[in-house]
Amino acid sequence: xxxxxxxxxxxxxxxxxxxxxxxxxxxxxxxxxxxxxxxxxxxxxxxxxxxxxxxxxxxxxxxxxxxxxxxxxxxxxxxxxxxxxxxxxxxxxxxxxxxxxxxxxxxxxxxxxxxxxxxxxxxxxxxxxxxxxxxxxxxxxxxxxxxxxxxxxxxxxxxxxxxxxxxxxxxxxxxxxxxxxxxxxxxxxxxxxxxxxxxxxxxxxxxxxxxxxxxxxxxxxxxxxxxxxxxxxxxxxxxxxxxxxxxxxxxxxxxxxxxxxxxxxxxxxxxxxxxxxxxxxxxxxxxxxxxxxxxxxxxxxxxxxxxxxxxxxxxxxxxxxxxxxxxxxxxxxxxxxxxxxxxxxxxxxxxxxxxxxxxxxxxxxxxxxxxxxxxxxxxxxxxxxxxxxxxxxxxxxxxxxxxxxxxxxxxxxxxxxxxxxxxxxxxxxxxxxxxxxxxxxxxxxxxxxxxxxxxxxxxxxxxxxxxxxxxxxxxxxxxxxxxxxxxxxxxxxxxxxxxxxxxxxxxxxxxxxxxxxxxxxxxxxxxxxxxxxxxxxxxxxxxxxxxxxxxxxxxxxxxxxxxxxxxxxxx
Numbered sequence: 246x247x248x249x250x251x252x253x254x255x256x257x258x259x260x261x262x263x264x265x266x267x268x269x270x271x272x273x274x275x276x277x278x279x280x281x282x283x284x285x286x287x288x289x290x291x292x293x294x295x296x297x298x299x300x301x302x303x304x305x306x307x308x309x310x311x312x313x314x315x316x317x318x319x320x321x322x323x324x325x326x327x328x329x330x331x332x333x334x335x336x337x338x339x340x341x342x343x344x345x346x347x348x349x350x351x352x353x354x355x356x357x358x359x360x361x362x363x364x365x366x367x368x369x370x371x372x373x374x375x376x377x378x379x380x381x382x383x384x385x386x387x388x389x390x391x392x393x394x395x396x397x398x399x400x401x402x403x404x405x406x407x408x409x410x411x412x413x414x415x416x417x418x419x420x421x422x423x424x425x426x427x428x429x430x431x432x433x434x435x436x437x438x439x440x441x442x443x444x445x446x447x448x449x450x451x452x453x454x455x456x457x458x459x460x461x462x463x464x465x466x467x468x469x470x471x472x473x474x475x476x477x478x479x480x481x482x483x484x485x486x487x488x489x490x491x492x493x494x495x496x497x498x499x500x501x502x503x504x505x506x507x508x509x510x511x512x513x514x515x516x517x518x519x520x521x522x523x524x525x526x527x528x529x530x531x532x533x534x535x536x537x538x539x540x541x542x543x544x545x546x547x548x549x550x551x552x553x554x555x556x557x558x559x560x561x562x563x564x565x566x567x568x569x570x571x572x573x574x575x576x577x578x579x580x581x582x583x584x585x586x587x588x589x590x591x592x593x594x595x596x597x598x599x600x601x602x603x604x605x606x607x608x609x610x611x612x613x614x615x616x617x618x619x620x621x622x623x624x625x626x627x628x629x630x631x632x633x634x635x636x637x638x639x640x641x642x643x644x645x646x647x648x649x650x651x652x653x654x655x656x657x658x659x660x661x662x663x664x665x666x667x668x669x670x671x672x673x674x675x676x677x678x679x680x681x682x683x684x685x686x687x688x689x690x691x692x693x694x695x696x697x698x699x700x701x702x703x704x705x706x707x708x709x710x711x712x713x714x715x716x717x718x719x720x721x722x723x724x725x726x727x728x729x730x731x732x733x734x735x736x737x738x739x740x741x742x743x744x745x746x747x748x749x750x751x752x753x754x755x756x757x758x759x760x761x762x763x764x765x766x767x768x769x770x771x772x773x774x775x776x777x778x779x780x781x782x783x784x785x786x787x788x789x790x791x792x793x794x795x796x797x798x799x800x801x802x803x804x805x806x807x808x809x810x811x812x813x814x815x816x
Contacts, residue, residue: 248291252312253284255321259311261339262327264346278303283312285596285776287605291316302596334359342390342720351376365391389722397719400438401483403785404748407432409483410442412463417487420457422448424492429502433556435788437751438718441476442485443502451489458487494526496541501525507561508554515549515565557791562759576791577770579784581803584613587657587680587711587743587771588780592636593619593626596776599639605777607647613806615678616640617655620667623684630672637675651806653677657711662686662693664700666707673706678813680743680771682711687724695727702734708813709769710735712745712752720749728757732764739815741801742766744793746786747773758793767812769801 260276263269282303283290290298290312299309311321328336337360338349344364352358355376358367368388373379401409410428418426423446427433430443446454455475459467468476468484476486490498501509502525509523516523522531527539528548538544543553551568555576558564567573589595590602597605599616606614618636621628637654644652655678658666666673666681673679681701689697701707713731714723735742742761745752750773753761758768770790772782790800797803801812 248289248316249283249286252290252315253280255315255324256280256283256308256311258336259321259324259327261336261346262324262331265331265335265339265350266327267347275303275305276308279305279308281775282596285778287597287777302591332359334361334363337361338364341387341394343386344390361391361394393719393722397438398482400440400719401442401481402718402748403432403435403437403439403751403788404782405481405483406439406442407785409463409479409485410444413442413444413458413461413485413487416461417444417446417454417457420448420454422450423454424448425495427499429499430504433503434505434559435557435785435792437754437789440484442483444485444487445495445499445502446487446489447492447495447498448489449491454489455487490525492540494539496543496545497523497527497539498525500542500545503556503559505560508559508564511561511565512549519549521548555791557788558794560755560792562756574794574796577787577795577797577800577803579787581797582611582770582783582787582800583804583806584611584615584651584802584809585772585774585780585783586615586653586655586678586709586769586802587617587745588615588774589618589657590616590636592632593623593628594775599636600643601777602774602780603643603647603650603652605780607650609780610648611650613651613653613802613809615653615655617657617678617680620656620658622659622661622667630668655679657682658701658707659684660697660701662689662697664697664703666701666704670706673704676706678708679706680709680711681707683715683724687715687721689724691725691727694724695730698726698731699734702731702738702740705738707740709741709743709771711743711771712747712750712773713742714752714754714757716750716752718749718751723752728760729764732761732766735761735766736764739812741769741812744768744770744786744790745773746771746782746784746789747779748782748785751785751789753789753793755789755792758790758795762794762799767801768795768799771802 256276257280260273264273282301286301295313298304298312315321335349335353338344339346341361356367356372358364367373368384373384410432414426414428417423425447427445428443429445432439432442448454451472455470458475459470463479464477465480466478468478474488476484478484513523520531522529527536528545529536538548546553552573554564554568585606588602590599591597619626619628640652640654655676658679658681660666660681660683702710716723742753770786772780774780774782801809
């Protein structure tokens with residue numbers, strides 16, 4: 246974990262502790278904003294002097310002093326003191342979606358509920374019904390929140406897993422004798438959350454690689470260690486399993502440990518019908534035991550008469566049949582992305598000023614880049630017509646100033662309960678691109694929610710439907726909506742569906758992408774960046790698009806500017 250993330254986690258914890266103990270709401274929000282600013286800051290805190298720390302947005306003198314204390318001593322005394330006052334279980338309760346700090350304290354003081362397990366037990370025993378504001382619907386929502394929390398604990402986000410795995414692979418690849426090294430498992434398939442992080446290495450001698458692995462700085466605990474497999478845990482709780490195989494079995498092992506289980510079962514069934522046996526050691530003649538192929542994944546698939554199947558597709562969702570027909574899609578790649586159409590600045594809830602975000606986008610080699618700050622119906626962002634028009638004027642000045650990159654002025658509109666959006670048509674006409682998203686009223690009945698989305702799609706100024714299911718992984722489930730009806734509306738109105746690359750969203754999901762594609766919908770893969778480093782979230786969106794089987798032509802932000810401009814200007 247980066248030092249920025251460590252400090253951000255402590256600042257957020259301090260905000261939570263202040264809220265639980267009845268601290269001033271303004272002060273709580275201040276620490277929450279600082280936590281987000283630190284996490285999104287592009288420079289490592291350890292490389293900043295005191296002036297550099299205080300220059301971070303939302304980091305004032307008091308918060309800067311706490312950061313400096315952490316950098317000097319590894320802790321923040323004020324956090325330690327507040328921790329001592331509040332049972333750890335009460336802090337844990339605040340992680341349950343829908344359960345705020347004050348409510349957690351009430352449950353502790355009145356019912357002695359001091360853990361998530363105790364909360365579940367109290368709900369099922371009906372003990373909450375005597376408390377004001379708690380009824381059957383509240384209990385149902387809390388049980389759903391507990392389920393989400395437990396699922397999140399058992400899984401690692403795609404972003405954290407990929408960052409960790411790439412560090413491990415880089416370190417082990419440098420070890421003498423390591424012929425190859427790669428991550429495998431669900432991470433290589435780019436699933437939205439990861440259980441254990443699987444790493445595979447090829448070497449004649451496993452001992453030096455295992456020793457180097459156990460000594461990595463990110464290793465907090467060695468769970469088990471042997472000649473061919475070692476399992477460790479990181480400080481954040483993520484488990485990493487390393488397997489070392491002989492170089493000649495690399496391809497079979499990589500195919501096997503990449504999975505998925507369902508995909509591998511299908512391959513083994515095909516092998517049995519052909520008198521073959523497939524395992525992590527290779528593909529063998531079942532009768533003689535002769536090894537036929539094992540060195541590369543290409544060899545394994547070709548021996549089945551199949552082309553190499555991209556890992557992102559290996560879910561037994563029709564990819565083997567497509568490979569047999571010669572109909573595998575050519576998947577979109579990160580190199581084909583020409584721009585980002587959903588990002589934010591510090592004008593609303595972003596962490597970086599406009600110039601910094603535009604410069605960072607230009608450094609990625611983009612041909613076009615859209616700034617889409619929030620519109621006024623999300624009142625906490627205090628947007629106004631005047632602020633938005635001032636931003637537009639500045640964007641027009643920046644358009645073409647960085648490597649001829651087109652800078653687009655957009656907005657992320659809020660889709661209201663009835664499908665209405667923030668501004669009237671004449672104001673919306675001034676934007677280059679309008680993304681429309683649901684940010685509230687998540688529990689509407691299915692029919693109402695569906696009409697809400699469809700009406701937004703029918704607005705001629707809405708060109709992209711943002712994070713369409715509204716889920717936040719581990720914190721908020723998808724809304725109840727008839728997605729097929731929404732996809733039909735998108736196809737009919739020419740509205741693109743977003744694939745939001747933020748690791749806590751990854752919305753749409755792969756199965757929804759496959760379904761939407763059948764309706765002829767096009768997609769926008771975006772980062773939803775709120776800071777310059779967040780532009781890297783594009784890679785997670787691309788991975789999700791690949792899992793959905795999308796090619797470059799399906800994704801509007803792979804198109805040349807002239808084609809994209811025609812799409813955005815069509816009414």
